[in-house]
Amino acid sequence: MNYKCSIHYLSSQNKRNDIYAHQIGFDFTRKDFYFYIGSQLVWLKDYYQSDRIQKYIHEKRKEQSYYWEWKYVRDCFLDCKKEFWKQGYANFDDLNFLAVRILKNNIGSEIAKRFPFILIDECQDLSGNELEVLRQLKENGCCIHFIGDLNQSIYEFKRVSPDNIADYVKDFEKYTLSNNFRSCTEIVLFRKLIGKSGSISQNVESKFGNHSLVYIEYRTPEEAIEKYVRLLDSMGCKEYDNKILVKQNALRKQLEKTTQNEFDTKEPLVVAVQLWKEKAQSQMSMALELSGLQISKWFGGGRTKKNYYCPKEITSVFAWRIYLMTVLNAIEKSETLMDFNQTYGKWHEKARKELNDILKCQYSIISNYDENKEREIEKLVNGNNFKVSSGNKDVVISNFVGKFVTDIPVMTIHGSKGCTYDTTLVISSENAQSEGGHWKAHWIEGDGEAKRIGYVASTRAKYLLVWGVPILKKKDRELLENYGFISSEEVTNDVENEECT
CATH class of the missing domain: 3.40.50.300 (P-loop containing nucleotide triphosphate hydrolases)
Known part of the structure; x- marks a missing residue:
């Protein structure tokens, strides 16, 4: 059962989208149902009262006088959720x-x-x-x-x-809790400038004085990290508890660890299997993405990277992800497919013999969500749709070795809440188009949640707060320095001069 609501969503282009129980929730504050279309939250009352839907209902009522009355619409949403719960399912907010x-x-x-x-x-x-x-x-x-x-x-x-x-x-x-035991004086004073804190007393010794607030200018986020590493080295902080904070989860994944670059697209399943066996969260997430890229092609093509390339004919992204997990687990049990001392050509040859059985054995996970009821699951993989990448037939795979941008952990600002680190590099987005990720538009001059994100990010550090910002104009550089920041180049020069004397 798909738990489809009898009320559908009509887009501004008059495209009809089904609404399922897991997309629906109820908010006690607004006393209204809401649902998600993709990542967009839609309030049921706002949707119902919109000119577009009222016009649609008016036309329908010419043929059916009681079409989509408000009580009926609300009851449909509630009934859909009740059936969902009755079968033992619930999303987070249902709890x-x-x-x-x-x-x-x-x-x-x-x-x-x-x-x-x-x-x-x-x-x-x-x-x-x-x-x-x-x-x-x-x-x-x-x-x-x-x-x-x-x-x-x-x-x-x-x-x-x-x-x-x-x-x-x-x-x-x-x-009121007015004693700060997390950050040194300079960082506490800065948090007062960008937050709305009252009187706060400082209880952490300052290690770096006026070098406690530093900014790094970058052309790429990777460059910001390279400069941060050099700064830590010059200040004697390499062995400290250091963290890199970013707003976007996509940037975190980008910076945490790259894979074998061109082989991500040339041999995605090989890379996925090697990442999967590492059993680390970031590697396993990348493995699901890369395996989805390959396996979705055998199911007629995927949607987007965000949904692990879930095929259009598979109606549950969640079931698709579970399917990918079980397929990777099954591949991991195969001695022949876990042998990476063979060539890509040999691996493909053996994989074509085993993959159909593996895909078929796990198919029950997604079969109820597959709109193609005539799919020949035992014949998905063949020599035509799973060829070795050009020029790599005789190349030995060898064990996967990831390329680290840095061994300093990268985490999202949301993930850092409640934590304290000796030093942090907070990387700003390159422009103000991001949601709450830009140093000037959001953290200094913004308001609401955008400003609060900057506040949280800037209050995790104990001794050294570093902002990574895109290349600055003179006016913006002066703005940052008026807030107490000093450039990483100036800090490095000061340290070198102190060592000379």
Whole structure:
């Protein structure tokens, strides 16, 4: 069963898209259903009341007078979710919705007896639905204590609003935590400039004085990292707990570790299998992407890299990803396909004999989501659609060796929340087109979540905060220096001069 809602989405181009249960959620703050079309969140009431849909409904009602009445539309969404739950499925936000329903029964008071006092850390990350769960617990007798910093609220994508949280706690008794045990004086003073913090006392010794805030100008993000590594070396920080922070997950993947470059597209399945056996998260993610690139071709072609090239005729991206995982696990058990001391030509020859059986054995995972019911799964791979790449027939594969941009861990700004590192390089996006990733447009001159992202990124460092920024004009360079930053070249020169004296 696909759990398709009987209400469809009509795009601005009048293209009809089906809506499935896993795309649907309910928000207690707005008291409205929402659904996702791709990565776009759509509120049901806004969609229903839009001129486009009202016009569509008006035309339909010429033939069917009660077509898509508002109550009917809402009931369809709820019924779709109920059927989804009945079969044992739920998405992440469903858990909050179901928790609220359960807590409204007697179980709420029983939980309050077992857990009379609840501490909520990082309260700035609570969504409206999570706040509703806590409201139900509070009404049933729990004492709720929040700890957090609304300046660090950066989860708008899960509908977190600092204003909603502030309203929720307006009647709470408040205590201010004014001692900072994370960052040195220079970084604390800078956080006051870009945040809205009150009086904060510093309790961390400064190691680098006016060299604690540094900016690096780059032409590419890789260049920023190279300069950061040289800066750490000159300042004696190579053995410190150093981290590189970026806004975009795609950039993190790009910087974490490259693969064998041209073989990613020439021999994607070979590279995928070698990455998969490493069992590291970043390598396994890349392995799914590369295996999807190859395997989707045997299913008629994929969609996008973001969805692991899920074929158009496979209606569940989730099932497709599980399928790729099980195929890679099966390949990993094959001695012949895990032998990388043979040529690409020999590997392909053996793979063509084994892959059809492997693909067929795992096919049940996606069979219910395959719209092509006449697919000959046992004949997917052959010599015509799985040839060795040009010029590599007699080339020995050899064991995969990744090329590191750096051995310093790269993580997203969201992933760094709650963490402290000795030094951090925060890499700005090259322009203001990104969402919250540009040093000037967002972190200094921006507002809302975009500014808060810069605040979070800039308050992870203990001793040394480095901003990696695209090549600056004189005016922007002066702006950064007015905030207390000093160029990496100047720091290096100062260190060299000190060593000479």
